[in-house]
Amino acid sequence: MTIRHLLSATALAALPAGFALAEDLPPCEGCADGLTVVSWGGAYQTSQQKAYSEPYAEMTGTGFTWDESSNEAVAKLRAMNEAGNITWDLVDVEGPDSQRLCDEGLAMEVDLDEMLAAAPDGTPATKDFGDSVINDCFVPQIVFSTTFGYRTDVAAWNGKEPENLCALFDTETFPGKRSLEKRPKKNLEWALLCDGVEKDDLYDVLDTPEGVDRALAKLDTIKDDVIWWSAGAETPQRLADGEVVIGSTYNGRLFSLIVEQKQPVKMLWDWQVFDYDGWIIPADLPEDRLNRVMHFLHFATDTQRLADQAKYISYGPSRASSQPLVSTHAELGIEMAPFMPTNPANQKNYLVNNIEWWADNQDDVEAKFQAWLAR
Amino acid sequence: MTETATAPAGTDTGPVLAADGLPLKRSLRRALRAQKLRALMLIAPLLIFILVTFIAPIADMLFRSVENQIVAETLPRTARAIQDYDPDSGTMPSEAVLAAFTYDLTAASERKLHTRLGTRLNYEYTGVSSLFRKAGRRVDDFGETYRDQFAAVDPAWEEPATWIALMADPDWVAEYRAWTAAGEAAKAARREFTQAQPLFRLRDEVADVLPETASAYAEFARIAQVEDGDDPAAEDPWAPVYLALYRDLLHVGPGAIAQLGPEAEAMLDAAHDAVEGFETVNLADLYLEADKDWGDPGVWGTIKTFSSAYTPGYFLNAVDLQLTPDGVAAQPEDRQIYIMLFERTLFMSLMIMGSCVLLGYPIAYLLSNLPLRTSNLLMILVLLPFWTSLLVRTSAWKVLLQQQGVINDILVWLGIVSNSGRLILINNQTGTIIAMTHILLPFMILPLYSVMKTIPPSYVRAAKSLGATNWTAFWRVYFPQSVPGIGAGCILVFILAIGYYITPELVGGTSGTFISNRIAYHISSSLNWGLAAALGSILLAVVLILYWAYDKLVGIDNVSLG
Numbered sequence: 016m017t018i019r020h021l022l023s024a025t026a027l028a029a030l031p032a033g034f035a036l037a038e039d040l041p042p043c044e045g046c047a048d049g050l051t052v053v054s055w056g057g058a059y060q061t062s063q064q065k066a067y068s069e070p071y072a073e074m075t076g077t078g079f080t081w082d083e084s085s086n087e088a089v090a091k092l093r094a095m096n097e098a099g100n101i102t103w104d105l106v107d108v109e110g111p112d113s114q115r116l117c118d119e120g121l122a123m124e125v126d127l128d129e130m131l132a133a134a135p136d137g138t139p140a141t142k143d144f145g146d147s148v149i150n151d152c153f154v155p156q157i158v159f160s161t162t163f164g165y166r167t168d169v170a171a172w173n174g175k176e177p178e179n180l181c182a183l184f185d186t187e188t189f190p191g192k193r194s195l196e197k198r199p200k201k202n203l204e205w206a207l208l209c210d211g212v213e214k215d216d217l218y219d220v221l222d223t224p225e226g227v228d229r230a231l232a233k234l235d236t237i238k239d240d241v242i243w244w245s246a247g248a249e250t251p252q253r254l255a256d257g258e259v260v261i262g263s264t265y266n267g268r269l270f271s272l273i274v275e276q277k278q279p280v281k282m283l284w285d286w287q288v289f290d291y292d293g294w295i296i297p298a299d300l301p302e303d304r305l306n307r308v309m310h311f312l313h314f315a316t317d318t319q320r321l322a323d324q325a326k327y328i329s330y331g332p333s334r335a336s337s338q339p340l341v342s343t344h345a346e347l348g349i350e351m352a353p354f355m356p357t358n359p360a361n362q363k364n365y366l367v368n369n370i371e372w373w374a375d376n377q378d379d380v381e382a383k384f385q386a387w388l389a390r
Numbered sequence: 391m392t393e394t395a396t397a398p399a400g401t402d403t404g405p406v407l408a409a410d411g412l413p414l415k416r417s418l419r420r421a422l423r424a425q426k427l428r429a430l431m432l433i434a435p436l437l438i439f440i441l442v443t444f445i446a447p448i449a450d451m452l453f454r455s456v457e458n459q460i461v462a463e464t465l466p467r468t469a470r471a472i473q474d475y476d477p478d479s480g481t482m483p484s485e486a487v488l489a490a491f492t493y494d495l496t497a498a499s500e501r502k503l504h505t506r507l508g509t510r511l512n513y514e515y516t517g518v519s520s521l522f523r524k525a526g527r528r529v530d531d532f533g534e535t536y537r538d539q540f541a542a543v544d545p546a547w548e549e550p551a552t553w554i555a556l557m558a559d560p561d562w563v564a565e566y567r568a569w570t571a572a573g574e575a576a577k578a579a580r581r582e583f584t585q586a587q588p589l590f591r592l593r594d595e596v597a598d599v600l601p602e603t604a605s606a607y608a609e610f611a612r613i614a615q616v617e618d619g620d621d622p623a624a625e626d627p628w629a630p631v632y633l634a635l636y637r638d639l640l641h642v643g644p645g646a647i648a649q650l651g652p653e654a655e656a657m658l659d660a661a662h663d664a665v666e667g668f669e670t671v672n673l674a675d676l677y678l679e680a681d682k683d684w685g686d687p688g689v690w691g692t693i694k695t696f697s698s699a700y701t702p703g704y705f706l707n708a709v710d711l712q713l714t715p716d717g718v719a720a721q722p723e724d725r726q727i728y729i730m731l732f733e734r735t736l737f738m739s740l741m742i743m744g745s746c747v748l749l750g751y752p753i754a755y756l757l758s759n760l761p762l763r764t765s766n767l768l769m770i771l772v773l774l775p776f777w778t779s780l781l782v783r784t785s786a787w788k789v790l791l792q793q794q795g796v797i798n799d800i801l802v803w804l805g806i807v808s809n810s811g812r813l814i815l816i817n818n819q820t821g822t823i824i825a826m827t828h829i830l831l832p833f834m835i836l837p838l839y840s841v842m843k844t845i846p847p848s849y850v851r852a853a854k855s856l857g858a859t860n861w862t863a864f865w866r867v868y869f870p871q872s873v874p875g876i877g878a879g880c881i882l883v884f885i886l887a888i889g890y891y892i893t894p895e896l897v898g899g900t901s902g903t904f905i906s907n908r909i910a911y912h913i914s915s916s917l918n919w920g921l922a923a924a925l926g927s928i929l930l931a932v933v934l935i936l937y938w939a940y941d942k943l944v945g946i947d948n949v950s951l952g
Contacts, residue, residue, distance in 0.1 A: 090914045118523075120502030171810070192793070242817050243900060257794040375520035378512040381916060382725065388900050389727040389908075 040074055040314060046307040047104075049078040054107040056083035057248065058271055062327035063107070065345070067315035077307065086246070088112060092121045092297055101297045104308050107156070110149050110291040111200070114374050117152035122295040124151040130309060132317040134336035143318075147291045147333040149370055154294040154316060155333040157324065160356030160365070161201055162287035164254055164269040165261040167279045172260075180285045180364075181209040183261060184237055194250040194262025197243035199227075199384035200373060201263070201288045204366055206233035208286055214364075218372045227380055231387050243388070254280050270329040270354045274347065282354075284361040290368055291333060329354035448930070455923035458701040461693065464507045465494040467605070469697035477691030477715040482684065488673040489637055492532050493606045496630045499526035500613050513918055514703055514712060515692040517683055525680045533633030535671050540632055543664045544657060547632075554623045556654050557607045559591040563623070566590075570621065590615055590622060595649040599642060602634040633673075639665045691715035704924035728908070728925065732932075735904045738823060739887040745827045746834040746883045747876060754838035754875070759847070776832035784893050787825040791816035791897070817899030825897045830886055834879035841875030877944050885933055905929060 052068065054060040060081065068079045084091055088106050095101045108116065116122035127148060131140040141148055147155035165177050171190050182189050183205070195202055204217055210233045212220050220226040234241075242259060244250050250264035251272040266287070272278050294316075296308055314320065321332035322340030329351055332341065338357075343350055352358050356365075408417035462469045467490035475483040482488070498504040508522025540547040554563065565588040576583035590611035597604040610631055611622035639662045647658045677684035695715050696703060703713045710726040711718050720726070753772065757765050775783060790796045798812045807813060815821055845868060853863040891906040898907070905925060912922035940946070 087914045090917055093917065115505075118502060118505040256792060258792045375523050378509050378519040378916075379516050382516075385911070385916075386725050386727050389731065389903075 043075065043307060043310040045303055046310055047301075047303040048076075048307075049080060050104050050304075050307055050311060051080045051082060051102060052105045052107070053082045053084050053088060053103050055085045055247075058328055059267060059330075062324050062330075065327050066323035067311075067320055070320075071311055071314050075310075077311070089115055089121075092116060093119070095297070096121055101300060103297055104300065104304050105311070106295050106297065107292065108295055110153065110293075110368070110370055111373055111377070113153040113293065113295050114150050114370055115377075116295055117150045118374070121298055122152035123298045123300070125154060125296065127154065130154075130312065132313055134318055134334065136336065138336065140316075143334045143336050145333075145335060146367075147293070149291055152295050153291070154296075154312060155291055156293040156316065156321065157291070157330040158289055158333050158357055159292055159330045160266050160287040160289050161196075161263055162266050162269070162356070163261055163263050163283040163285075164250065164272065164280045165283060166254060166257065167281050169260050176281070177261065177283055178285075180205060180283070182283075184209050184233065186237060186240055189261065191240070191260030192253075192258060193237060193241050194244055194253050194259040194264075195241050196263060197245045197388065199380045200368065200377075201366075202234060203227065203230040203380070203384075204288065204368075205286060206230040209233065214366065217366075218369050221372070221376075221380075227383060231384070234387075254278065266354070266356050267328045267330050274344075274349065274354070284363070286364045286366055287356055287361070288366045288368060289356065292330075293333070325351055325355070329356075331355050331357035451923045451926055453923075454920055455704050455927050456700045456702065457920065458696060458703065459699045460503075460507055460510050461696050462699055464498045464503045465491065465693070465697070467491075468494045468693065472690065472694045472697060475690060475694055477687040477694065480687055482674045482677070482687070483690050485673055486637075487690075488677065489602065489633060492529060492630050492633065492673060493602070493609065495522075495525060495529045496532075496606075496628050497609045497613060499529060500628075501617060509917070510920075511692055511696060513707065513921065514696060515688055517686075518689055518692060521681050521683055521689060525677065525684070528680055530628050530630065532673065532676050533629035533631070533636075535669065536632040536636045537629050539664070539668050540635065540661060543661055546657065547661070548626065550623055550625055550627070552657070553607060553627055553631075556650070556657075557592060557596055557604065558611070558622075559593045562588060562591040566621075566623075587615060599646045599649055600635065600638040603631060603638045606631045606634040635661070636665055636668065688715075704920040705928070707921050708924040708928055728905070731903075731905045731908055732928070735888060735906075735929075736932075738819060738902070738904070739884050741823050742826045742830060742887045743880050743884045745823065746831055747880065749827065750831055750834035750838055750879065751872075751876070754835050754842055757835070757839045758842035758845075772832055772835050775828070780829065780892060783829055784825055784896050787821070787828070787897055788816060791821055791824065816897050817902070819898070819902040821897040821899070822894045822902035822904075825893050826887060826890060829893060830883045833882045833886060837878040837882065838872065838875040841878070842872050845871045877940070881937070881940060884936070888933060889929065 052063075054063055060083065064079075064081070071077060072079055082103065085107050088108050089112050092101075092103070092106070095103070106122075113122060117124070127140045127144065131154070133139050134143040144155045147158060149155075163177075163180065163183065165182075167176065169189075169191060172188070175188060177183075177189060183193060203221060207217055207220055207226070207230050208214065210229060220229070242253065244253075244262070244264070247265050247268050250259070250262035251268045253259040254262055255272060255276065255278050261283075266282070269280065269282050273280050273282065294312065296305070296312075300308065316334075318334055318336045319340065321334050322337040324330070325332050325337075325341045326343070326345040332338065341351055341355070353360070355361070406414040408414045410417070468487065471487045471490040472483060475487060483491075495504060498507060504522050504526040505519070508519040508526075511522070512519035537548070546552045569585065569587050572585060573583050590608060592604050592608050607627060610625075610627050614620045614622045614625045639658070642662065647655050647662065650658065674685075683689065691714070695713055701713065706713050706718060707721070708728050710721045710729050712721050753768070757768050757772070759765075760768065788795075792798070793812045793814065793816075795816075797815065798807070801807045802809050802812065815824065849867050849871070850863045853867045854860070858866065888904075889906050890904060891910055894903045895907050895910070898904070906929070909922045909925050909929075912918045912925070937946075
């Protein structure tokens with residue numbers, strides 16, 4: 016698993032960041048002056064602006080327009096495609112969404128080796144990115160994980176703290192509301208793991224119709240205690256309010272809750288689920304806009320830029336060559352490695368979403384899960 | 391106008407004439423027409439605006455809820471061939487249907503349409519989506535056996551040039567060469583080249599002699615040209631094209647082959663003699679190998695049932711039914727949610743409307759009866775939240791209602807509830823009803839107020855002076871006069887509530903959400919736009935029916951919006 020080798024390097028962390036690529040940036044020929052980039056908003060988008068777009072704009076004078084629509088990217092791209100008017104140039108999406116966009120021909124197929132910079136030691140891009148190259152349209156950016164945070168000051172827990180994921184289902188020892196994502200993905204896997212299924216058998220069990228029912232039955236045991244979230248900011252907010260005692264969210268959000276907002280919350284590194292996030296280019300862009308996108312991507316996905324992003328948010332860069340460059344937080348000056356999902360100490364138990372299984376079964380499972388939720 | 395017009399005419403006989411000698415009637419009509427036209431011009435911007443932003447989207451929504459062209463467009467050959475298939479036979483369709491399906495699916499997966507079609511059919515029959523995905527990955531190999539066997543007969547069968555000579559219209563070949571040359575010349579001269587490429591055309595007789603091959607090859611050539619920007623004369627045809635050739639040659643007579651000219655005849659004759667001895671593959675087995683569920687007649691029955699361009703399928707889904715090859719049937723129990731959601735939406739909208747009347751009536755009464763200074767202050771208190779952003783108010787309710795929120799804290803502090811027994815006021819129906827009642831309250835108070843303002847206080851005084859008690863005077867005299875205001879407020883609040891989306895989404899959890907949240911989910915997450923449109927159309931119809939019923943019962947003329 017690349018994730019493991021990726022981040023054994025993170026532990027080494029602070030090597031001097033000595034790449035000056037700015038002067039190497041070739042001029043962009045036949046390029047549009049502006050770029051419309053779609054992302055997730057919040058701290059994540061800020062990290063992208065600081066690490067990618069601001070230096071790029073300074074060097075080239077390109078005007079950036081940011082749109083915070085990534086969670087509706089598939090619906091909107093499909094609508095734009097039907098209307099025949101694509102207004103976006105570059106879209107940040109999660110792995111499964113990129114799969115869907117690629118399958119439907121809404122995203123452009125890319126040749127990473129031809130398009131992107133090689134690692135400083137000459138390793139071609141696809142090899143440098145390793146497992147994070149999940150389909151023909153995806154330009155990887157970060158590895159993130161979905162994991163749990165819990166409050167450390169819950170009186171009803173009598174001084175106990177959750178040690179593993181299954182505390183989620185133990186409402187006797189750990190009473191209180193839980194916050195889970197309003198989607199079947201990850202929840203089903205966690206439910207089965209706590210229902211005694213081995214990691215290696217997970218998707219074999221899920222592949223049977225009874226498997227999904229079994230997972231839902233396990234979730235049924237805590238259904239009344241769950242508040243569901245659909246935006247990544249909700250769990251941290253609820254944890255801060257004391258509205259929930261434990262909840263799943265993206266590890267970067269928990270990082271800012273714990274480190275920047277100093278809430279009495281801890282992270283539970285057990286069965287975190289890895290996902291990839293990256294760029295896709297909408298299909299059929301006009302040539303001048305495409306040239307600009309390509310020029311920007313070449314810059315924004317090089318080894319140094321990906322490492323720079325990790326100074327602002329605790330997501331792991333998806334290039335192996337970026338790992339040694341990850342160091343301390345740009346403003347807080349703290350060591351980032353302990354908060355990285357790819358840190359070996361945080362990787363005792365972890366899962367990687369089976370993207371192919373989810374692509375094949377998403378429609379069925381989602382319908383079943385939503386009906387289960389509504390009842 | 392009439393006076394000035396008739397005066398100069400001066401006589402009583404004949405038509406009345408205007409100043410310019412024309413009959414007055416016509417002159418008037420002309421003046422009015424100009425006026426009407428001017429009026430129309432004045433409202434034209436609004437009319438066009440409404441047409442474009444309101445009527446057109448609604449029409450489009452209604453259309454989407456029945457539109458189903460995707461199946462016939464993506465699988466045109468299958469849609470025709472499968473009509474004779476009987477799903478009750480319990481078997482897979484015939485080889486002819488499977489061959490048609492293979493050509494269609496190959497083309498669809500080249501054009502990346504098959505996953506979308508799979509998703510579409512999955513709405514109707516569980517599991518189809520994953521079947522289409524899996525088969526789409528390998529269907530371009532179906533027919534590989536035949537390619538090898540044709541190549542063994544004559545290696546020229548593997549040459550793209552052979553196929554172009556056999557299939558393409560010579561005129562097209564010439565046009566295409568000219569186009570390619572022009573493109574390269576433009577590139578060399580660094581000029582822009584915008585001329586459209588000539589689309590592949592079949593030669594005249596080939597579609598009659600080798601129908602399946604011609605159709606499959608033409609599709610291949612066009613996709614190579616348009617989707618990939620390649621020269622068909624340089625590309626190897628898909629394996630299913632060889633399958634088509636094999637199937638055609640089994641049926642074709644030697645006389646027919648002669649129509650294609652001597653060169654083709656020689657090659658085809660040799661192939662024709664050989665096909666009898668070819669090792670055959672069973673298409674059904676290939677599909678079953680890809681996934682055993684292809685053997686399920688329900689899958690093929692679904693393709694057949696939904697091969698028409700329009701379907702009631704989405705509307706049936708919207709009321710927990712489904713269209714099956716055997717007619718309309720109920721959805722499996724674990725998918726039945728829409729009727730329940732419609733009922734919940736109606737019930738909760740009525741609750742919200744009721745609590746708005748209960749809370750709004752006394753306030754409107756006070757507003758219209760207190761001295762001006764106090765009532766103005768009250769009015770500001772009503773209007774201030776009305777002017778505040780909806781999101782701000784909803785978020786404020788989150789802060790107030792949550793278990794660690796202001797209301798629970800106060801109750802615990804007062805000792806009314808224990809710390810462990812904090813009330814659950816949010817992420818359920820209670821939360822939605824409280825927050826939406828507050829948000830919609832001004833829509834009840836304002837029409838009530840404007841009606842009550844017009845009720846002369848002297849009526850109540852007169853009733854009292856005639857001996858009525860306070861209650862009788864209110865109930866028999868004041869209240870009946872305020873009913874039009876209640877009607878207006880109720881209609882406004884109810885219709886707004888029934889389509890509300892953002893507040894239930896934020897405070898409703900799973901049990902307090904409306905049908906509109908489900909519509910939003912289908913628009914932006916599941917991308918089942920047809921079902922979203924059907925749900926929306928039903929919601930629209932429900933509102934119109936309720937409005938009509940209200941008109942019949944109360945009379946819309948009795949409603950006063952002030």
